[in-house]
Amino acid sequence: MDQSKIEQGRLAVARHAAELFWRDGVEKTSGDAIAAAAGLSKRTVWRYFRSKEACIEPLFHVTGLRFVELLRAWPREVSIETYLHETLGSMLQTEQEIRDGVAAARLISRLKTEPAIRCAYLMASAQAEDALVAIIAARAGLNPDDFDVKLCAAAAMAAVRVVDEDICTATFTHGRRFEHPEVCDRLAAAIRTASTLPICDPLASQAG
Amino acid sequence: MDQSKIEQGRLAVARHAAELFWRDGVEKTSGDAIAAAAGLSKRTVWRYFRSKEACIEPLFHVTGLRFVELLRAWPREVSIETYLHETLGSMLQTEQEIRDGVAAARLISRLKTEPAIRCAYLMASAQAEDALVAIIAARAGLNPDDFDVKLCAAAAMAAVRVVDEDICTATFTHGRRFEHPEVCDRLAAAIRTASTLPICDPLASQAG
DNA sequence: TCAGATTTGGCACTAAGTGACATAGCGGTC
DNA sequence: GACCGCTATGTCACTTAGTGCCAAATCTGA
Numbered sequence: 229m230d231q232s233k234i235e236q237g238r239l240a241v242a243r244h245a246a247e248l249f250w251r252d253g254v255e256k257t258s259g260d261a262i263a264a265a266a267g268l269s270k271r272t273v274w275r276y277f278r279s280k281e282a283c284i285e286p287l288f289h290v291t292g293l294r295f296v297e298l299l300r301a302w303p304r305e306v307s308i309e310t311y312l313h314e315t316l317g318s319m320l321q322t323e324q325e326i327r328d329g330v331a332a333a334r335l336i337s338r339l340k341t342e343p344a345i346r347c348a349y350l351m352a353s354a355q356a357e358d359a360l361v362a363i364i365a366a367r368a369g370l371n372p373d374d375f376d377v378k379l380c381a382a383a384a385m386a387a388v389r390v391v392d393e394d395i396c397t398a399t400f401t402h403g404r405r406f407e408h409p410e411v412c413d414r415l416a417a418a419i420r421t422a423s424t425l426p427i428c429d430p431l432a433s434q435a436g
Numbered sequence: 437m438d439q440s441k442i443e444q445g446r447l448a449v450a451r452h453a454a455e456l457f458w459r460d461g462v463e464k465t466s467g468d469a470i471a472a473a474a475g476l477s478k479r480t481v482w483r484y485f486r487s488k489e490a491c492i493e494p495l496f497h498v499t500g501l502r503f504v505e506l507l508r509a510w511p512r513e514v515s516i517e518t519y520l521h522e523t524l525g526s527m528l529q530t531e532q533e534i535r536d537g538v539a540a541a542r543l544i545s546r547l548k549t550e551p552a553i554r555c556a557y558l559m560a561s562a563q564a565e566d567a568l569v570a571i572i573a574a575r576a577g578l579n580p581d582d583f584d585v586k587l588c589a590a591a592a593m594a595a596v597r598v599v600d601e602d603i604c605t606a607t608f609t610h611g612r613r614f615e616h617p618e619v620c621d622r623l624a625a626a627i628r629t630a631s632t633l634p635i636c637d638p639l640a641s642q643a644g
Numbered sequence: 645t646c647a648g649a650t651t652t653g654g655c656a657c658t659a660a661g662t663g664a665c666a667t668a669g670c671g672g673t674c
Numbered sequence: 675g676a677c678c679g680c681t682a683t684g685t686c687a688c689t690t691a692g693t694g695c696c697a698a699a700t701c702t703g704a
Contacts, residue, residue, distance in 0.1 A: 350558035383630045386590040421632045422591045
């Protein structure tokens with residue numbers, strides 16, 4: 229599918245936009261500057277994105293999705309705590325993925341002061357929530373259209389969002405440092421607490 | 437405080453903007469049209485709002501806040517189910533408040549097709565979540581800065597959001613009709629399920 | 645009624661975003 | 675390799691979103 233090529237292009241732009249938004253702020257960053265940094269014409273940028281603030285959505289989207297994709301591989305017989313401790317460390321494989329994670333985290337730490345960033349972040353979270361629905365449905369053995377599944381996905385995503393925001397602001401605006409296990413603990417605890425379906429504990433084995 | 441005067445002005449504009457967004461779509465509605473409908477100069481509209489899509493935020497904000505304010509008056513010795521059944525019906529008092537509710541609900545039913553509306557809706561929900569934090573903190577006897585309180589507020593707000601979206605799309609795009617008790621039941625059930633702190637049941641009486 | 649402060653409008657301007665068409669690149673086919 | 679159709683991109687003129695600046699209006703209090 230060549231949809232992914234477009235996604236790659238959008239992501240490339242998003243990385244540059246994120247850099248500029250972080251360095252100069254959203255207001256002081258022009259569409260021209262983003263286009264120039266990405267090595268594209270302005271026109272192409274506006275073909276990729278409906279607005280300036282949407283330029284960073286793919287970055288949040290991809291980082292959010294990396295986490296959600298990690299959950300997709302979550303074996304039924306493993307608890308959330310065990311799974312995250314075992315796998316979260318290897319979620320960001322390449323240098324690029326790590327850079328994306330840092331870039332996203334930095335921007336998240338600016339959510340309070342830059343409404344445009346919050347907007348993009350929330351939009352991307354909504355997409356991640358959609359992806360999460362399918363995973364939770366599979367794990368709970370329910371239909372993705374089921375209201376309870378949607379509710380659980382929304383609550384779990386909200387939990388991730390709160391932890392994210394908390395950790396990112398603590399890191400980038402208060403200079404705190406987090407060791408890896410602590411992040412796993414907090415994410416797992418929040419997801420467990422917020423989950424409205426019994427998905428966090430090992431599940432009774434089931435055919436299929 | 438004259439901050440509320442500005443809020444009234446913003447809300448007045450938002451009502452017109454919502455009408456136009458609903459009738460013509462966001463794209464086909466110009467800033468000029470909004471200003472004209474509100475009887476203001478374009479300049480004043482852009483002083484009130486940072487972007488066109490933000491023009492409807494106050495409508496979502498006020499309807500969301502009306503619900504949150506209802507929860508503020510929630511007595512400690514009453515369960516969420518009882519409280520909502522007893523009070524939700526009287527939440528929207530004036531004709532204007534009812535019109536606001538309908539206008540917001542109609543727009544929510546367009547969330548799938550109009551990203552700009554989703555953006556505004558999510559931003560307003562984030563504000564409502566902030567307001568909810570204080571209420572939950574009070575009810576749970578915890579500090580508003582407490583992580584668990586923020587988590588509970590986020591999860592509860594997510595629950596309200598999912599119910600909202602579900603009911604509004606069912607109403608306006610599938611023509612379903614909801615009786616009042618059903619709405620109460622669904623909201624109460626979702627909030628109870630998603631709440632991560634024991635706030636939904638009557639609380640042991642406590643001085644103060 | 646006057647002074648001072650705040651709010652609004654008018655207008656010129658910059659920047660965001662679109663439409664229409666030309667061009668470049670990229671398989672496939674002969 | 676030349677030809678073809680297809681899609682992605684660029685160019686440029688254009689509309690609309692959004693800001694800066696100053697003047698007019700409106701509000702406030704003595």
